[in-house]
Amino acid sequence: MTGESSLLKIVEADAATDEAYHLQEQVGFILRKAHQRHVSIFAAHIADLTPPQFAALAKLHDVGETSQNQLGTLVAMDAATIKGVIDRLKARGLVDLSRHDADKRRLMVSLTAEGRSTIERLIPLAQQATQETLAPLTDKEIAIFLKLLAKLA
């Protein structure tokens, strides 16, 4: 009986290890959904600027004139991606572009007056979007979540 019993335990252990794969429980999948939800909430608060465009403007407002690639690094976009974002901000008159004096490779990006007033107007709305995204959590949970999320990012 003891023999049978331990065999059973082994089988059960195997079954537990061998559990079916649940996509819904994988970090990557949930991360993707949480991100989707935030983008949707963001769009409801700020209709005329995408989160990446907002990030580029906000960072530019923070650090002042920088090169395109440097700005990309600051907002976690590779060179190809930041180029598209800046192109669209430029087309809308929110940023100005110029070549760096000493280093002619560098494309300097700066806020226009309209870009500055736009980002200053939108920051409170972005904060509302952040709040709404975090609304399912208590204040204590938010603090914990942000700390852990930052470790993963």
Add this chain to the structure above:
Amino acid sequence: MTGESSLLKIVEADAATDEAYHLQEQVGFILRKAHQRHVSIFAAHIADLTPPQFAALAKLHDVGETSQNQLGTLVAMDAATIKGVIDRLKARGLVDLSRHDADKRRLMVSLTAEGRSTIERLIPLAQQATQETLAPLTDKEIAIFLKLLAKLA
């Protein structure tokens, strides 16, 4: 003195409320970066399938033949997005498509033999990617994080 002191406190409180906007601390921004990091880790483990393609295959393996839009709902992709994903899986011979008998609108998707063996082979690798993504956290932190993240997704 008491008057001055409370005035000072009010000024400090205003300053705290009025703090500069820190993009790096916004959920949306960190969520986007964490997602980027996971996609990168995933690609290092599974080179020939993107996370959405993997998700579609894994879900199909789980639930069996379904309509394209239904599968999209299950993996959180809208109709336009899931179509592209399924088209590419079809082109690679991992899924088969057929029209539903009774309802000729519905496009039924099913795994091919190769699709089945592929997803069964890749699931352990995806689990490794999940582990690596979560590696910066302790087991206890992982449990907390997944619970909170699920609330946001």
Add this chain to the structure above:
DNA sequence: TTGATATCATTTGCATACGAATGAATTGGC
């Protein structure tokens, strides 16, 4: 049965996102 409504899928247009290749300009070592 027919006409309005709803559902499933497709297509188009736009916006990230990234790898890889390319070109222009700069820097470092010698």
Add this chain to the structure above:
DNA sequence: GCCAATTCATTCGTATGCAAATGATATCAA
């Protein structure tokens, strides 16, 4: 000063992701 390696930016190709418009089919109600 010169060549090699590096850096900055651009371009191309591929893959999500979503809104909006369209077409085909089903369903429901009068």
